[in-house]
Amino acid sequence: MAEVILKPTGNFNLTVEGEVITPDNFAGKNAQEIGQLLVWQGPQEYPLSNYFEVKGDGAASAEKTSIIIDGDVTRVKRIGEGMTAGRILVKGSTGMHVGADMKGGEIIVEGDTDSWPGMEMKGGLLHIKGNTKDHVGSAYRGSWNGMTGGRIVIDGDAINQVGGGISGGEIIIGGNVKHFCGIRINGGLIVVKGNATRAVGAEMTGGTIVVGGTIERFTPGFELAEVESDLKFNDIECFGEYKKFTGDYAIPQKGKGTLYVSCTNNECL
Amino acid sequence: MVYKNIICPVCGGSCDDIQVELKEGSIDVQNACKMGNAKFQEIVSHHRILKPTIRENGKVKDVSWEESLDRAAEILVNAKRPLFFLGSETSCEAQEVGMHIAEYLGGVADSNATICHGPTVMGIQESGMVGATAGQAKNRADMIVYWGVNALESMPRHMSKYGVFPRGYWTKRGRFDRKLVTVDPRVTPTATASDLHMQLNPNTDYELLSALFTILNGKEPHPSVEDITGIPLSVMKQTVEMMKESNFVAIYVGLGVSSSYGKHRNIEIALNFVKEMNNYTKCNIGALRGHCNVAGFNQLASYLYGYPFGVDFMKGYPRYNPGETTTVDLLREKDVDAAFVMSADLVNHIPADCAKYLAEIPMVCVDIAPCPTTTASDVVLPGVIDAMECDGTFYRLDNVPIHFEPFTDSPFSETKSNEETLKMLFEKIKAKKEA
Amino acid sequence: MQALLNTGSTINEGKLAKGGNKYSEEYTKECAVCWMCAEDYAILGCPEKVAVISRDGKHMVAVYPKVTEAMMSGHVFIPRSIWANVVVEPDTFSTGSPRYKGSPVTVEPTNEEVLSAEEIVLKLYMGGE
Numbered sequence: 001m002a003e004v005i006l007k008p009t010g011n012f013n014l015t016v017e018g019e020v021i022t023p024d025n026f027a028g029k030n031a032q033e034i035g036q037l038l039v040w041q042g043p044q045e046y047p048l049s050n051y052f053e054v055k056g057d058g059a060a061s062a063e064k065t066s067i068i069i070d071g072d073v074t075r076v077k078r079i080g081e082g083m084t085a086g087r088i089l090v091k092g093s094t095g096m097h098v099g100a101d102m103k104g105g106e107i108i109v110e111g112d113t114d115s116w117p118g119m120e121m122k123g124g125l126l127h128i129k130g131n132t133k134d135h136v137g138s139a140y141r142g143s144w145n146g147m148t149g150g151r152i153v154i155d156g157d158a159i160n161q162v163g164g165g166i167s168g169g170e171i172i173i174g175g176n177v178k179h180f181c182g183i184r185i186n187g188g189l190i191v192v193k194g195n196a197t198r199a200v201g202a203e204m205t206g207g208t209i210v211v212g213g214t215i216e217r218f219t220p221g222f223e224l225a226e227v228e229s230d231l232k233f234n235d236i237e238c239f240g241e242y243k244k245f246t247g248d249y250a251i252p253q254k255g256k257g258t259l260y261v262s263c264t265n266n267e268c269l
Numbered sequence: 270m271v272y273k274n275i276i277c278p279v280c281g282g283s284c285d286d287i288q289v290e291l292k293e294g295s296i297d298v299q300n301a302c303k304m305g306n307a308k309f310q311e312i313v314s315h316h317r318i319l320k321p322t323i324r325e326n327g328k329v330k331d332v333s334w335e336e337s338l339d340r341a342a343e344i345l346v347n348a349k350r351p352l353f354f355l356g357s358e359t360s361c362e363a364q365e366v367g368m369h370i371a372e373y374l375g376g377v378a379d380s381n382a383t384i385c386h387g388p389t390v391m392g393i394q395e396s397g398m399v400g401a402t403a404g405q406a407k408n409r410a411d412m413i414v415y416w417g418v419n420a421l422e423s424m425p426r427h428m429s430k431y432g433v434f435p436r437g438y439w440t441k442r443g444r445f446d447r448k449l450v451t452v453d454p455r456v457t458p459t460a461t462a463s464d465l466h467m468q469l470n471p472n473t474d475y476e477l478l479s480a481l482f483t484i485l486n487g488k489e490p491h492p493s494v495e496d497i498t499g500i501p502l503s504v505m506k507q508t509v510e511m512m513k514e515s516n517f518v519a520i521y522v523g524l525g526v527s528s529s530y531g532k533h534r535n536i537e538i539a540l541n542f543v544k545e546m547n548n549y550t551k552c553n554i555g556a557l558r559g560h561c562n563v564a565g566f567n568q569l570a571s572y573l574y575g576y577p578f579g580v581d582f583m584k585g586y587p588r589y590n591p592g593e594t595t596t597v598d599l600l601r602e603k604d605v606d607a608a609f610v611m612s613a614d615l616v617n618h619i620p621a622d623c624a625k626y627l628a629e630i631p632m633v634c635v636d637i638a639p640c641p642t643t644t645a646s647d648v649v650l651p652g653v654i655d656a657m658e659c660d661g662t663f664y665r666l667d668n669v670p671i672h673f674e675p676f677t678d679s680p681f682s683e684t685k686s687n688e689e690t691l692k693m694l695f696e697k698i699k700a701k702k703e704a
Numbered sequence: 705m706q707a708l709l710n711t712g713s714t715i716n717e718g719k720l721a722k723g724g725n726k727y728s729e730e731y732t733k734e735c736a737v738c739w740m741c742a743e744d745y746a747i748l749g750c751p752e753k754v755a756v757i758s759r760d761g762k763h764m765v766a767v768y769p770k771v772t773e774a775m776m777s778g779h780v781f782i783p784r785s786i787w788a789n790v791v792v793e794p795d796t797f798s799t800g801s802p803r804y805k806g807s808p809v810t811v812e813p814t815n816e817e818v819l820s821a822e823e824i825v826l827k828l829y830m831g832g833e
Binding site: 015040096221 | 489
């Protein structure tokens, strides 16, 4: 695999929109050509080399191109947007929209990310080793469908509206979530290993949510169906006993969503 | 001379029955509420800003209109990404010019909705809305719900003009023909005046709405909802029944719904609930909008640029993502480098971190009286008072456009209205940018 | 004492703000006020002034307490104004609108001076750290 190393050096006083940072755009270009790709900062476009020192050339194809961002890029948005193949490794934290509309390949972020990672993602793997904020894999404003395929893994915590409106794919959160996890989902799988604050599965009309920790405030429109143990969804396993609820009955004529809640951590439900 | 049918430029109620008499050094106002009367007194107040000022080396000094506009244009042209906060206490016409300047400079245009009913507008985008004009509700509604809003204090004449007391065509006995329900964590004067006050725990609006919706769908909500919201299931069931038995339910939401945890999701489920309630009876929902023309910016931005607020022109075309392109977030993340604030006291109404940054970056403002925003500004342009000193358009709380006519003139020979001030500023900006 | 802060309009706040009197003493008296129930006020030791502190401890504002039956225990209210907004959380849930309703705060007795709106701008916002 050909490695292109981007080392942040520029002035990020205003955020930079870095949607050109994808293996698809870097493939077939040498370091100098990559440095000449344009990114937006405010209402102007500037060469990528204004912000990053570029080392290494891209491979002939996106599949064989690996991008390493060597440092924190919290003020760079849209890294890996729409990528179809190849690999991006961020050795730090990123800004908003990392891996938005991603179709294939792999992004690994060693630090944290801002909101909207993997927005409306269609395929590939997005792995965030730290924490993230709102709208993981969600639908964009006014859109009905979030993520439709691929996998998002967050090792740390996410905040609000995880997986809003997803209809496919998998989201696995190692830590905790806050409000509206799995709002309006109609398919796909969300596994939260930690705790959730409230409104889990609100308005869901399909799909599956598993919460391993405690839910502080349960969503009113759910009905207990049965108790199941040791859940298995292909390669994702959740051990222990789970109360299986169906819902959300606040949404008319539906209730086709499934919410599994750990028995040991939610005795009062 | 007595002027009749003057429009009040204070809150979203846009009362159209104000009567004023301008005397030497004083003004006599009839029909306006406490807030409205206070604003009409601005015409003769001693603290009115009458001269443009700029701040130089920490000192504020009076300058000519020409010099202040020059300085303002310089600040905005030199900025990489200016924020245009086009406040609601002015006409759509002035807001429109502001939006065009923002587009021209590749900045961001936003308005009071962003820190007010923005989440309501977002909820509408997600769910659609069953609405009605204020007159419909006045003539038909026999059940009124004030949810998260203290109407008596935030829109003082709403209850008497549209909501609770007026005698409507099908509600001839006024208050006696209407049931009034208030949902509020606080015992407000509105709650005290209600037939039923649901004093829910703060930030549990979503759970309460979700439970009401579940009941409406014929299912039993999970029992934990009683502890969460602090409202007994029996009361929830009774409320749903009351609604179903009414002929016309008018629900008014306030910031209690759109600004507590859940934000647009609270609104979204309320809107869905209202849609479903229409299977049983006529039911509609509307927001009590605090500032006079706050609805106008949403209407204008939507039809000009496709989005209701937080419109980012950075890439030359409009983009919108609340949380990213909205005032509070841009200031918190330090992602703008100059600001233009018109007819709104932004510094007063945003959290400390944002206010601090706003005070740090160059700021131009248009206002009529001293306030935290004028204190923190580098250039202050005197404002003209809409509906008193110039004509124009406001949108009322129910999104009905209201044309207003003045009863006196602008006190400035240099400008007739905020619209004209902005047009002059735009000319200067163009000249500097193209030079 | 930990509490949830609610903010909102009051009729006199509206009257003074719309009348351009934000720098008047009346405005400070109306808005630099933290409403709470009698029980909570007693827990605080019936102080003359209270400090309201944001969750992250970064911001503090001194205001006058007001005892009222309108509040439930654990909840406080400050009229919509610059004092309230010093401690309102800037996080917006990705909606653009900060936590005007339900910001977690700490309330404690204080001897700090209650600043006017103008002093808050000059000292807290324009004076730097």
